[in-house]
Amino acid sequence: MGLVLFELRAAGGRAFSPYCWRARMALAHKELTPELRPARFTDIPRIGHGAKSLPVLLDGPIAILDSWDIALYLEERYPQAPSLFGGAAGRQFARFVHHWATTQLHPPIVRIGVADIWERLDAADQPYFRETREQRLGAPLESFRAQQPALLAQLGAALAPMRAMLVERPFLGGDQPSYADYVVFGAFQWSRVICPVPLLAADDAVQQWFERCLDLHGGLGRRAPAGG
Amino acid sequence: MGLVLFELRAAGGRAFSPYCWRARMALAHKELTPELRPARFTDIPRIGHGAKSLPVLLDGPIAILDSWDIALYLEERYPQAPSLFGGAAGRQFARFVHHWATTQLHPPIVRIGVADIWERLDAADQPYFRETREQRLGAPLESFRAQQPALLAQLGAALAPMRAMLVERPFLGGDQPSYADYVVFGAFQWSRVICPVPLLAADDAVQQWFERCLDLHGGLGRRAPAGG
Structure with missing residues (x-):
């Protein structure tokens, strides 16, 4: 099942959120290519899953709501890919x-x-x-x-x-x-x-x-x- | 062969050096009890081994001159004792x-x-x-x-x-x-x-x-x- 990353964007599609960039880099480190879904601040309530900020990662039915939790999740879920932490x-x-x-x-x-x-x-x-x-x-x-x-x-x-x-x-x-x-x-x-x-x-x-x-x-x- | 730690002291034997305390704690973590040799700033030139500051650890003929290098040395020399770094x-x-x-x-x-x-x-x-x-x-x-x-x-x-x-x-x-x-x-x-x-x-x-x-x-x- 594909990964979906909701990512904060400014006008013209600028991806500027520091926390979303942490998630983008962590996913790339794990050799994963999520489907990106751009969102504005005012779109966040419509994402669902209780999301109050971005990034939000969807892995099938699972939603992970915080960049730190996304990193922990990826490390545990994809142990064969290069480690994000090194233990x-x-x-x-x-x-x-x-x-x-x-x-x-x-x-x-x-x-x-x-x-x-x-x-x-x-x-x-x-x-x-x-x-x-x-x-x-x-x-x-x-x-x-x-x-x-x-x-x-x-x-x-x-x-x-x-x-x-x-x-x-x-x-x-x-x-x-x-x-x-x-x-x-x-x-x-x-x-x-x-x-x-x-x-x-x-x-x-x-x-x-x-x-x-x-x-x-x-x-x-x-x-x-x-x-x- | 016993370990010797040269440690900076003030009047009355006060052990105050932050770097010497790093070494004391690292040695204790490795379950090692060095012989302590108190020294003043003005004693350092007499320690030899090229020492310019304290702590200095002697392990037989080997002298380690810096608290960071002491930690690295202990981790490598005593791998069976609890790890100082965790990898x-x-x-x-x-x-x-x-x-x-x-x-x-x-x-x-x-x-x-x-x-x-x-x-x-x-x-x-x-x-x-x-x-x-x-x-x-x-x-x-x-x-x-x-x-x-x-x-x-x-x-x-x-x-x-x-x-x-x-x-x-x-x-x-x-x-x-x-x-x-x-x-x-x-x-x-x-x-x-x-x-x-x-x-x-x-x-x-x-x-x-x-x-x-x-x-x-x-x-x-x-x-x-x-x-x-």
Whole structure:
């Protein structure tokens, strides 16, 4: 039975969600090609299965509602395909990187790009997005543009442990990427697809790693056009 | 042949070095009891083997000069004892946590306690410590005391990913501690042994994890008296 991935899209089909990119990369790592079903924020209630966010993976009658749970599901369901975690300790690693990315990287990245995201959403999604994000962030979306230099500095400092890792090995996973890489890839691909502000200098080890990730799995990430 | 661990000490025998505590915990995890040889900063040149910092582990004719290399050595040399990493992916996890602790946790912790460390060092070490640390930190050691509230807030924010992990599982390693835990343990034990400023509230998940770590391996960490 075929896999179906519901994926968040902006106007013109831009696939920008960091969590959906985690799922896309995890599926590709497992050598799986899901049927993609684009959806807007305002389409989510119609997906069913209790879905409140994207991605949603359908495997026949089974629905998996969260990118982390999708990774766990794929690892268990497809044990013969390349491992996403490399065992229990690697799963703890990926989970740490998940919490690290969510608490240390996403806050500056979303503020850098949030006004750009709003501009590029389908018109049907714009009121929902502005209302929920202005409530969450506590200020008008456009007000964060003036803070971009400070937010870029905050992001650059937060990336120090990853930069040190990438000086030693090409991926967080070591010689090959693991789900820990896809977690951070999602954050940078989010910005690449929908935000014109470069997050990193070309000679930053994290940018060079991101370029390597864009080339993985037949250039899956690079085929999504850069935004701006 | 017996193992010998050269360990940094302050006046009165206080074992405060975060890197030496990593090695102590790694040795205990491997069910090894080294002979401890206390040393001051100014004793290091007399240790030989090219040592420029502590800890130094001697295993017969072999000298291992760095806490990370000690962990790698113990994992390879004692494969039958409980694993420090849980495989290659877990080693990447521990290395990430090493870089995370070094770049995100140690900078505020050292500034919070650096004047206390100086006060508690053997008199022979005080001039060396003041000179090298004031050069590294760019200001008189005592000047950081006024920044303690901001440094504690910085530390609290940096700990967010660890706090999220510990809500899910008792240790970074999962149900059991791994070397990733010992890396962070070293940072908090450093402060506990030599600095009177509490770093965390009693109900913080990281503090509760630290208390669990103090009880590991027969209470190895707790036997070192709290400083202040």
